[in-house]
Every structure is written in structure tokens, then in C-alpha cells.
Amino acid sequence: MTCRVEPTSPPRRRPVHVLHVLGCAAPGPDRDVPSAVTCAHLRSLVAGLVAHGIRVTVHAPPRAEIACGLTEAGARVIPGGSGRRAVRSLRAALAEADLVHAHGQRAAALAALARQLRRPRAPLIVNWHPREPEPVRERALRLLERRVAAAASVVLAASTGLVDRARLCGARDARLAPPAPAVPRRADSETEDAEHGPKLRAEIGAVDRPLLLAAGRLDARHTYRTALTAARSWRRLGPPPLLAVVGEGPERAALQAMIDTEELPVRLLGRRDDVLDLLHVADLAMLTPGDADQELFAREALWAGVPLVGTGAHEVRELAGEAGALTRPGDAEALAGTVARLLEEPAGLAEMSFVSRSRGAALPTEEHSIAHVLSVYDELLASPAA
Template identity: 55%
Template structure:
């Protein structure tokens, strides 16, 4: 494990500020895990983010100080970060918008900035140009950009990052589903509506980026199976009404479950997990499925192939026939399902642990702090 940055004798430990915005649960989970690891290694950590993040992830329970982000205006957010960063040795922002706010807050202060890109923003036309400008501003302002997948590292370099590195982000070990006998297992499936038929599980925000359109196209093919499998989709989002109208109009074997906090329990009773996203970095659902030993069919996008390797059936994005066929093959081939289950569990052993992730971040912090001290900052 990398050495923790050690301050000169008589000086306080390094104060690292983590900046978090609204949005991805993946970055919130990561910041919670990272904060706990940094505090355990003697750093002082402040998390600056929306109150909803503190309520959802409990950074103070991990030993960090929490500073609320005034998100009513950009100026208020910048002021919040500037105040939280007084006396900090380093600021670490998570995401493009938090990175931009942190860069503006630190302007002229000479404090090293690390920005982790957990995802990317897809936009076209004028909005796309604005996003590219934001990416260039953040990439060039950061001392180091950490991308959680290789394509994000390449994107940061293309935008002018002076130092962009791959940083695979570990998530906490999955919460195990409760042990259940056959009766409880069948009861759980019955509550979902999957009695004597296969259960397919998808999890994600109900919007265009998660690929639910092609997924429902695939479900049309599954109607012809006897019996047709049930596709259960956990998640909420702006496209819920549109998706439900289509499910009803076409008689699709699909059920929208809404927001759920029991994904391990859902995975425990699923036959196949489906990830149909347009793009993913390190998909939390893919990681949970492989940990749970559930066969996974996923789109070969972003960081998914390097995450899962040969432990999943990979299909192109926006190819409903390929997606439908991959699921049908698994439902007809228990042997292949067993192979994927074994490969998935073997793959999870290769992924970085939380300790590995904290050690890597500490090595980056140590390098930056030492460079800054050598430069007389």
C-alpha cells in the first residue's frame, strides 16, 4: 500500500476536501468509501456537497466533516467550496460540474486540484459545444484528472489535461442478500409476477441514456417465448410515463418497479441481468451482478468490456435483436449460465478493493503535495 502523506513534524495532517455534486449514486458511494479510508489513514477530510448527499451517504459517520454546498446559484456553490477549502492542502472534485466549480473557487489560491471523471455528458449542437468547453476548462485546471475508464482518460487528454490517469473505482463489498429457502425464493418471484417463468432484471434511471428503448424492442421478441420471461426494471426517471404507455400499448412482458433499495434481493431471485446502456464507465449494476453470480448480458460500451472481460455476454448498443438473442440463448443454455456465473465470480477477485483505491488516491495526493512543497507553494 502507498504511504500516507506525512506532514512535517509538528504540523497538522493533510486536509483534503472532496467536492461532490448532485447526481450519480456511483460517485456518492465512492466518496463515502474514499472518505472513510482517508480518515482511517490520518487525513482530515471535508466533504462539500448537497445536503441530500450527506443524508444519503453519511459522510460524517465515516469521520469526515460535512460542508453544505449552496447550490441555489453558481456563485453560492463557488463560495461554499472556497470556504470549505480554507487551509486545505488539496481539493478533489468528483464529476465535470463539481470540477468546474472547484476550479473557479481555487483560482489564484495555488491549491492542487484533482478531478475524477466518473461519467461523461452526451450532448449535441450548442449544448455539446458548451460541454466541450467545460471539459477543456476542467481538464486544464486540474493537476491530475483521474478517469474511471480508459475512454475517459483518453477524453481528458484530448481536452488538454496535463496529467490524466486511469483510476478504477472500487465500490464497497456488496451487501449480501438474505439467505432464503425455496419457499421464500418463490414468494419473492411471485411478488414480482414471475411465477413459472424466467425473471430478467434491469436497473437504472428511466431516461434515454440507459437504453430502455432498445430494451423494450428486445422485449417484443420475448413475447413469442412460451412462457415469455418477465423483464423487471428497477429505477425512476423522466421517461417512466412514456415507457409505461408503450408497455401497455404493445402488451410487453415488462414491469416497472420504481425506485428500489433492495437490488441485492432482486438479483438473488433473477435468472439473467440486463444492462442496455448507451454508455457506462464502471457500471455498478454489472459489478453487483457478477458479485451475485447472476449471468449478465450487457452493451459493449465505454468501460464495460474492460470491467467484465469474458464474464458476460456483450452486445452492441441499439441492437435489439442481438440483445434479445443473447438473453434467449442464456435462457436455453443452463451450462452457459453456469460458465458465466463462475467467470463472473473469478472476475470480481481481480477488481481493485476499497483499500487499493484509497492507496492509489493517497499516492496521487502524496505526489502532488510533495511537488507543491518543492515548488515553494
């Protein structure tokens, strides 16, 4: 009598579970709301990971989920709170996570503390963000950076300068990981897509006039007053360009009063989730100093084929090359003259747009960016220390 043995299928491996941690961007009002550009990149990353079978949980300040729509991208979102409450909720979320991926040094500091209390062997990936000097808190921030660098299994940075900074702070493994451009809104049909741009320009008052787009927090560090001062001379151009600014912040009332009093060709659009769509219909993208997302915005502009003006850090100047006409911080006269010259020379502006698109085409694609993050996850999970 032959005993027949039924074949058994191998046990199903549960999906890899990654806990993403978002934190406060900076002290002050609206500090727990990421910028529109950051939100677009987070949605892109989450959606890409979910599409590859990764289970994603995001621990974020409550307003961040409303702003970024991460649930729609496929993530489970846990409201983060602040201080001890954030650490407690992070400890609970860590119970089922295979890896922790923190975005920014403040988020990483919280994640490292919670991990130490609950699962000290869980790998920690940190996206190292640029920051502006804060003289009053500089010593504390440097200490925080050193602690984060020491705790991180891998640090991912968008530029070589940030890689060097992370290593200087003590990171054992810091790697270059340039972000890919996020995907802007896509219309449901080709007809709607063709009509979307003109409708968007009409909505913000940029019909038959050049459109300059800036995006960032309305605070003293971003020095929008330089751009508004430059806009005084643009009133003499025919037609005068419109500077549209996406963002919110404590300086909004003062900036709006300056716009109204001097009748400047500037509109403060507030917070919007279609900043990438606006960028794709702009003639120029304006960079402001003090913006932690400056390089992300510059990359999006290049991808869209939009030349860059304003003020750029060293990494941004290298990134833009001849697709940028960047001036010194605070030099309103130089900014005004640069914008006027570009708008009065259509052939030169068209050449810059071509260069911008060419440089944008050389940037990593969304698929490359997701694949790179997945390879880091695989490497850390395969490590004996995990």
C-alpha cells in the first residue's frame, strides 16, 4: 500500500512592514504641515512602496495626513502628537514594523528614542534634510544631528553636500539618494489635460501674461520681501508678469499689506495641493533662500522644463547649470533685472527652457528612486543585525 503525500506549499511570508516617521519641519505656527512639494514626494514614495507589496504605516502629525493625503496613497496613518505622546505612539507602532524610515532629523530623533525603548535592533533609515542655521538653537540642533547620525543604520541624502554633512556628524553609512520628480496631477482624458493648463492660469489671473511661481513658507527666513521689492519694477513691463506664491506662514498678513499698498503684480495663493500642476504651466520658477525644500522644487522645475531664477544654494546652482539665472540673496535690483531680461528675450528664455528639460530628463525617474529605497530595505533586512 502506497502512502500518498500531498505536496505542501511553502509558508507565505508576510509583507515587509515599514514604519515611516514624519516630524515637525521647524518651530512656529503650521510647523506640523509639510510643504506641498514634500507632500507630493511622500505620496509618490508611499504609493510606489505599496505597489511593490510593502506594508506602509506612517506616523505623522495629525495635520500632515490632511495636507498630504497619505491614506489615499495606500498607507495606514497614525496621528503622531508631540513630545512624550509621540514617543508612546511610536513605541506602539514599532511592535509590528520590520524597518523604521524617518524623514528629517527631528523625526529621526523621535524614532531613535522610541526604537531604543521598544526595538533597538530594528533598522533605522534616515532621510537627511537640509536646514537653515538657527543661532539661538544651533548648539542643540547640532547635538540632535550627531545623535541621529549615530543611531541611523543608513542615511540617505539628496546631495553630496548633505552626505558630507551627515558623515561629519558621525553617520556610519551615508549615501547619495537624489529624489525623483513627483508625478503631477493627470487629467482623465487628453482633452481635459489640454484644457487644464489654460484653466489653471486663468484661475490665478495669469492669462496673456508671464507667470512666475514660488513655493515655500511665508516667514522671515524665506525673505519674500526681496521678490516683492523686485516686483515693483515689473509693473513697467508689458504685460507685467504675475508672481504667484504657494504657501502659508506668519508673514502672510505683512506681505499682503505690502502687495495691496503698492499694487504689486503678486498673488499669495495660500496652501495648494496642485503646486506641481502650477509649476508645469509657469514660465519661470523662483527660488527663495531659507527653503529646506529648495532643491526638491528646483528638480521639479527642471523636470517641467521651467528655468530657475532667484537665489540658490551651491548644490542648486550646480543642478541648474545654464537652466538657472540665479542672483545673490537679498539683491532685489539684480533679481528684477534678471527677470526683466529673460522675459524681454523670448528666444533666450526658450533656450533656457530647452536646457532645463534636458537636465530634468537626466534626473532619476520615480521607478529608479523607489527601486533604490527597496534595495536599501532588502540590504538591511538581510543583515544579521536586523
